[in-house]
Each structure stands twice: as C-alpha cells, then as structure tokens.
Amino acid sequence: MRILTTAAVAAALMAAVPAVSVAQDLGSNFKRDKNTSVRQRPRPDYEAVGMKAGGFTLYPRVTVEAVNDDNIYAVATGEQSDAIWRVKPEVAARSNWSRNALGAFASASVNRYSDFDTENSEEYTLGLNGRLDVERGTYISASAQWQNLVEPRSAITAGTPAGATAKPVEYYLWSENLTAVKEFNRLRLTGKLDAKKFDYDDQGGAFNQNTRDRDEFYYGGKAEYALSPDTAIFASLVGNTKSYDVDTLGRLASPGVTAIVANRARDSEGYVASVGANFDLSQSVRGEVEAGYMEQTYDHYADLDGFNAKGRVEWFPTELTTLNVAASRSIEDSVAANSGGYIANSASVGIDHELMRNVLLSASASYGKDKYAFIDRDDKRTGFNATGTYLLNRNVGLFLTYTYLKQDSSGAAKASSFSDNKIAASVALQF
Template sequence: MRILTCSAIAACIALSAPQLAQAQDTGSSFKRDKNTSVRQRPRPDFEATGQKAGGFTVYPRVTVDLEHNDNIYAVATGKTKDEIWRVKPELAVRSDWSRHALGFFAGGNVIRYADQGVEDAEEYTLSANGRIDIERGTNVTGSVETKRLVEPRSAPTAPSAAAKPTEYAVNTGNITLVKEFNRLRLTGRIENKDFNYKDVPNNRGTGVVDQDFRDRNELTYGGKAEYAVSPDTAVYVTATGNKRDYDTNVPTQDRTSDGYVIGIGANFELSDLMRGDIQAGYMKQSYDVAAFKDIHAFSTNANVEWFISELTTVGVNASRSNQESMAAGSGGYVANSLGASIDHELLRNVMLSAKYNRGKDVYKGVDRDDKRDSFSATATYLVNRRVGLFLTYDYLKQTSSGAAKGSSFKDNKLVASVALQF
C-alpha cells in the first residue's frame, strides 16, 4: 500500500520503500491486527495507484522540503541560521504475486543550503528485498542495501572540528528464516553491515579530521522463540550476538568487540484498547583492547499503542541499548530512551501528530553524560491521491556534562514539504 500519510519528513523515504506483503498467516496465533492505528488506516481515496509493469507495480514519488534551521552547526553560542532545500526523488517497485515477493527501491536526497554552501550534500539509497514462501507459516526473507549518507551535525558521533559534514557509506545484507508450528514460532536472523567513513577538512583550514578509524564491519546473528499462550498474547525468549571489527591498527582507536543481548518478553493485543511488545534482558560488550571498558547492563525495548478511539492513537516507547562511541577513551555508551507520541485524524485527509523523547547516554571509560530532549509536531494534509502537504516543527536540546563532555546546544527547525506520487 502506497499512501501519502507519512507525517514525519525524515520518515518519508523509509515509508515509501517497497514493503513486502506478509506471508499468508490466516489463523496464525501471532497476528496483532485487531486494531488499526491512525497511521496504518487505509485511505483508498489518497493512495497512489502506481504503474503496472507485468507482475510488478511501480511507485514513483518526489518530495520537496524547505527547512528553516536556527542552529545548523549545533553549537551553544555563535549560532548560524539558514534555509535548506531538499529534493528527494524515489522509485519503489513491488511484486503483485500471490506467493513469494520481490521489491526494489531507489531514492536520493539533494541537499542545498541558501547561505552555507559548504554544507551542501547528496545522499542515495539502493535496495532489493524478497521473500520465499516455503509453506504455510514458513518463509525466508532477505534484503541487500547500499547507502551513501552525510552525518547530521547534531549527531553525538559528529566531529566538532569538521569544516563540512562527514560523508559515509553503509552496505547491508540480511536474511531471516521464520517457522511456525501452531503455537510455537521460531525466528533466526543474520545481518552484516559495513561502514566506511571519509576524512573531512578541519575548520582551521590546515588539514583533515581523520575518520578512517571509524571504518568497521558489524555482524549480528540471533534467534527468537515465541509461544502463543492465547490468540492475543505470546511470550518469547530472544538472544542476539554481534562481532564489531574495526579497520585500524592504532590501539587507542581500535574498538573491536564482541557482545550479546539476551531477553524475555511478551507481545499482546488487549481487546480494542491496547497492543504492544515489551522486552527486558541483559547486554554485554567486551572489547579486545583492555583500555576500553566493557559494557554490561540491563537492557530493554518496549512499544505500546493505546487506541483511545478510532481517530486517536497514543504510543509509548522505551529502550536501553549499547552504542558505538567515538569519544577518546570510550569504546561505547549505554543509550537510554523514553518517549511518547499521539496521532489524531482530524478529517479523513487531515492528521495531526506529536511526539516527545527523553534520552540519556552514559559513556563508559570516560566522564561524560549526554541528555537530550526532542519534540516534534506535524500537520498532514492529503490533497488527493497524488499530492500531500506537510508542516513539521522539530526541537532538539542536548546537554553534555563531565570532564570529557561533548557539545551542548538547542536547535529549532520548521519544515514545509510537498510530496507528489503517481
């Protein structure tokens, strides 16, 4: 289904990628589709019909953004404001087969600043995904993707001494096997990611800021076993391992490590009121170089939706995970996040959305804590099945403390967008 209901501007590309139709699961004890959220609700009058091409449907789309940003360099003092244009062409292809599935996606993002031309950049994404339906309840899915991106100035890992944004590439491949036996469902997954960063000139004009030490390969593998205690509730155990291999010979920069996350949880759908997935567990990351302190901590991941009415959906989410650090002396940090969102359908083609998130990053091995508060509000107007209008306000505040503290700043963005699809 291809619709113009993505309300967050940054989510437009992700939501317009070809989504594989789910394998046949009629009678499955793991379906959680009793309720439909505001974002999920079908809107036939505003969905793109696409262009038929044999057994496939092609969905062209282009989005144009105009953003006003009052702090493009994410600094505490001496703020620089600018207007930013983004043109994002996309082409999604999805198969129309009754069994199996195949999809392709190509998307670009041309970024131009009105005054600070040094920040101009281009991004692109190419991907392919597929699914093989072996039998009822058993399927294999996989995807490959290549991305060329620029790191936001507000990212915790962005180098403050860089004269221009850091460019990097991410190549990803994954495969997932699902097997369902009545009340038991088993899932196995393996994913490989390769990161490659480009050096950037420093802001003194005397050299470069080395970024090669960030080049790495991340291999993730794991499994999940779910048991349906009822048609509306399933409990599960999950275990995921990882190997992060850095391409550097400098010991003080070599964050090569092994880790795992184990957890127990439940997913549920309670009548017409609520559905969600709540997981708690333990995570550990061990570094090859003794100078980097190992991470071992409680982990969690939770997402709950509350259906106040057919027109209003409220969401709550929380997570605790370990992330890669680029701060000198620190191998990684524990990222804590707690957020809430609300989506309201004012009219069939008019939606209002808002979300808030509170985050805290605790760095291991150095004295540094980062706290972030972010708020976003979006108004979406679907003119017809080909045109959508969006207005989004984003606020981000970061406060960094400790002897090795990073950047502290406030940033306000106002983005107006028009999306055209066919």
C-alpha cells in the same frame, strides 16, 4: 508507500527499503492486527494507484521541502541560521504475485543551503528485498541495501565536536539481512543474520574519519509461544561482532592502568539475551515489551554490561486517536577518545489524531540519557516534533513540521551542548 502519510513517516520511508509484505495465515496465533493505528489505517481515496509493469507495480514519488534551521552547525555559541531546500525523488517496485515476493527501492535527497553552500550534499539509497514462501507458516526473506549518507551536525555519533569539520561527514553504508521463520501452531521460531559495513569519507588531519570504518555482524534467534491468539511470550538471544579497519589508541580496561595500546582497540563482541511478550488486547492496547541482560566486550577498552530493555505500546482510546509510548536501554559504540561505548537510555511518547479523513495531526516528545564507560561524560538529549498533514487527493499531500532538539553534555570529557529549532514545509507528489 501507497499513501501520503505524515512527513515523519515519509522521511523514514525515504531512508529505508520498503518491506515486502510477509505471507499471513488467517489462522495464525501471531497476527497482531486487531487494532489499526491512525498511520496504518487505509485511506483508499488518498492511496497512489501505481503503474503496472508486468508482474510488478511501480510507485514513483517526489517531495520538495523548504526548511528554516536556526542552528545549522549545532553549536552553543555563534549560531548560524539558514534556509535549506531539499528535493527527494524516489521509486519503489513491488511484485503482484500470489506467492513469494520481490521488491526494489531507489531514492535520493538533494540538499541545498541558501547561504552556507559548504553544507550542500546529496544522499542516495538503493535496495532490493524478497521473500520465499516455503510452505504454510514457513518463509525465508532477504534484503540488501546500499546508501550514501550525510551525518547530521547534531548527531551524537559524530566523531568531532559539533560544527568542527569544514563540511558535513559523508559515509557509505552497506546492509544485508537474512531471516527465516517457521511456525508450529502455538510455537514460532525466527532466525536472523544481519551484516553492516560503514565506510566514512576522510577529512584529514585532526578529523580523520577512517578510524570509524567498520564491519558489524549480528546473529541470533527468537522463540515465541502463543498463550492465546492475541498474546505470546518469547525468548531472544542476539550476538554481535564489530571489527574496525584502522588501529586506534585505546586505554586498557582497568581504570587504574594508564598504558595506551593500539591493536584495533574498538573491536568488540557481545550479546543481548531477553524475554518478553507481544500482545493485541481487546480493542485498546497493542505492543511488545522485553527485558534481559546485555554485554559488550572490547579488545582494549572498558567492557559494558547490564540490564537491557526495549518496548513499544500503542493505546487506542478512539478509532481516530493513537497514543504510543516507547523506551529502550542498550549499549552503543562511542567515538569519544578512551571510551569504547556507552549505555544509551531513551524514552518517547507520541500521539496521532485523525482530525478529518484527509487531515492528520501528530506530536511526539523524547528524552535520552547516555552514560559513557571509563571517561567522565554524560549526555542528555530532549526532543519534540509536531506535524500537520493535509492530503489533497491520492496524488498530492502538504506537510508542516516543527522539530526541536536540545543536547546537554557534562563531565571532563564532555561534547557540545546546543539547541536547534527547525520548521519545514513540504509538498509530496505520488502516482
């Protein structure tokens, strides 16, 4: 929040509560700060000073953005283009205490279309987080966040065909988190509880969004053992329960059975068990990788299980360049008829380069493939993003971003296929 970074990072910060810094022990075996990425590198001449308010510092920021989108409804034929204007004000507050921490965050995004005003929307986020330092190597952190969001027309999670609803789908999301960490020299234990509540605005008729309202609860723990100060292995187990508010029709789990049932058909419970390692080796590679088994059991839909994997590795060929590779395989909930979920596979590669101290170049490419349970549907998504950042001083930054997204859906129950190009120019002011 204190530095004008790339537009992609700025967008992510706008949508999330800023994490309070975790108390660090200089003697910890779990620090992973031997290498510093281009995005993480401090730039004192371009960091906001903030405004002192007692034991807190306030960091106000506003971004004005102009976007040209050549397919605003994300459709295969009859594409419509438009110019979109966005104003994104935000403010973060962080404590200046030597022990414990408290932070708060508020943001908004006002989106206005030049020609298609039915797409106009506003989004809001409010968040609060904190950390209690119990003793050396032991702390408890908590966060709560409320958001009023708009689902992109191109979202794979959209409950209707792309562009079918009269206006974008809006929803509320409440999120709470509680984390406890205890470090015993070479052993670190982490326990986490996460709760989410989704509440969608109904658009009536065939586009009833209330069937997507749900509560999700995640619980689990992680045990890490440090083989050395720069490498640790771990085991993780995370369970979940998902409960929907409205009955939906669902097909019984056996593909040979045609009976239709209700009874909260999309309700489910599951878990992910994995082992892995995190590392920060020499002056060149940092990352975390894990693999294991996942399972999701639905009340009245076909169950899903299989190999689970997740990882992200950063390579630092020079101090001015960072390369990163990420991949994951997970189970996600579906909104498609007769299918409770799908196996999501994704991979991405990206590069960040510091051309000058105040000129940053970034690019990334991604690929995703989703296989749905029970129904005949496969989705493939290809994406590309490139961003140029010019930091004028500690208060002003300029950004230019190009984004490409292509979706190919196949099978008897296929969704929309489309491609979309966006060019965005923005200016950010911070104090």
